[in-house]
C-alpha cells in the first residue's frame with residue numbers, strides 16, 4: 001500500500017494530480033501577465049497552502065519572494081470556528097509591496113476576509129488573493145478574490161494540503177471524505 005492509498009476513507013476523487021497541475025499553470029500564467037515587471041511577495045497560509053504554494057511559485061516567471069503566515073480557524077473539526085488566531089506572523093515588512101496571498105481553499109471566507117484586512121493595514125502597494133478551491137455556497141462573508149482555481153460544492157474535501165484532523169494533506173489529488181470518517 002503506498003502513502004496515497006486511503007481509498008477506504010474517501011467518497012470520490014474530485015480532481016486528479018494532472019487536473020490540479022493544469023489549473024495551477026493556468027493561474028500562474030494569469031498572475032505573470034497581471035504583474036508584468038513587478039516583484040511579488042507571495043504569502044502562503046500554513047499549513048493547507050503548502051502544496052499550492054510550492055507548485056504555483058515554480059510555475060511563475062515573475063520575480064517572487066516567499067513568506068508564510070500560520071492562522072487557524074478550524075481546529076480538528078469540519079466547521080470553521082470563526083475565530084482566527086495568528087500562530088506565526090510574517091517575517092517581511094509589507095510597506096510598498098505587491099502581496100499575493102495563496103490559499104488552498106476558501107470555505108466560509110472568514111479566514112481570508114480577516115487576513116486580507118490584517119495585511120492591508122500594514123501599508124502594502126496591493127493585496128490580492130489566489131486560491132485553488134472555493135466553495136461559493138458556503139460563503140459567510142464577501143471577499144474579492146482575483147484568482148480562483150476551481151469552484152466546488154459545499155462538501156468537506158481533503159488532499160493536496162487539505163486535511164481532516166491533520167491527515168490526508170499528502171495526497172496528490174483532491175477528494176471528498178466518506179462520512180464514516182468524521183461521523
Ligand SMILES: O=P(O)(O)OC[C@H]1O[C@H](OP(=O)(O)OP(=O)(O)O)[C@H](O)[C@@H]1O
Pocket residue numbers: 045046047048049071072073074075080103104105106107108109110111112162163
Ligand atoms: O474560508 P474558511 O472557512 O475560513 O476556511 C478556509 C481556511 O481553513 C483551512 O485552514 P485551517 O484553519 O484548517 O488550517 P490549516 O491550513 O493548517 O489546515 C484552509 O486552509 C483555509 O485557510
Ligand code: HPA
Pocket residue numbers: 074105106107155156157158162163164
Ligand atoms: O473542505 C475543507 N477541507 C479541509 N479543510 C478545510 N478548511 C475549510 N474547508 C475545508
Ligand SMILES: [Mg+2]
Pocket residue numbers: 048074162163
Ligand atoms: Mg485545515
